[in-house]
Amino acid sequence: MKWAALMVVLSTGGLLIFATDDFPPWRDPHSPASEHVSPRYIEKSMEETGVPNLVTAVLADYRGYDTLFETAVIFTAGIACFLLLRTYREKEKESRLYRHVHTGLIVEVEAGSRMREASEHFERADRLWAPDDLIIRTACRILIPFIQLFGLQVLANGHHTPGGGFQGGVILGASLILLALSRDLRTATRMMPERISGLLSASGVLVYAGIGTVCVLLGHSFLDYAALAPILFVDPVQARNLGILGVEIGVAMAVMATMIVIYGNVASAGYYDEGL
């Protein structure tokens, strides 16, 4: 029992609870947080942007600059994991396991020699967990396309239901992580190679910043989507609506690719040969 840590924690908690004396009561409609700029966002959002989902309108339009750098933060985290962990030298000589596909027999090949990777009779098995369970493989094989469809639906319906770029991007990334868990990391890397996922995360941030820059090139401020009205042939309210959608697509690309990059690097400790 660490008494010093407990004293620190209890005193900090006591000070914070003492500070809540000055807080407004819970669910007060006239609390200071709900008074100054928030009613304007609630009342003017439909007539200025045409988006019923107030959270998406505030996130991607009124506070779009903040969201751009949040996308840059998640991209930076993906780069940081890649730079910390990814190594291209082979692991020290250790034996590999191969599974005979038809009978399930495991063969251990000693260090130094290896079998042909693309053989139809033998497949590589991971040392820590050999996912050859038929139920898991078949169930995930059926589920993954529907998970991806649902992710795209959450992204596209971000204007009318709770959802948007971050949520849809995480669901899409989770579908590929499920593929890596149910088969193995090499299968998922074949479906989404490292180069593609790296380029995709960078291009997500580029789409977001690019839409903002196009608005500057057309004469308005950065990320002022009403500038896109002449080139999209719509009125300014609809242009803001479409600008929000374009920005959310960029965010979803960046978040999906970064989830895959972080998972691939952390699960295989940078070697990308055997995952979890």
Place this chain on the structure above:
Amino acid sequence: MISTLIAKYNYWIYITLMMVGMYAMIAKNNLVKKIIGMNVFQTAIILFFVSIGAKQDATIPVLEHSHGPEAHTVRALDYINPLPHVLMLTAIVVAVATLGVALALAVKVFNRYHTLEEDEILTQIREE
């Protein structure tokens, strides 16, 4: 006293959760348990902020009947404050990013010291 409890109990619950996470970050020996404590702390902060935006008898911040013939003027009292939700979306993304980088650093620490216990790592550092 009871009226204060009813008015403020949401803040107290989330402060308690924050302190649980903080104790795990300070007192636990294993690095992964410290990372989990950091995650609990961040989750408590997110819930704390979201609870600030609640309003009595108000619905979620998605406008109802906004299209078509039933469109009517929007009253700010009918919808909860969307601003804490937006700020906390950023906080969730930052939490995921720091969790990913923290786990990558834990992998590097394990590769170097072959242990994840803080006291064994400090012993190995002092012996160098």
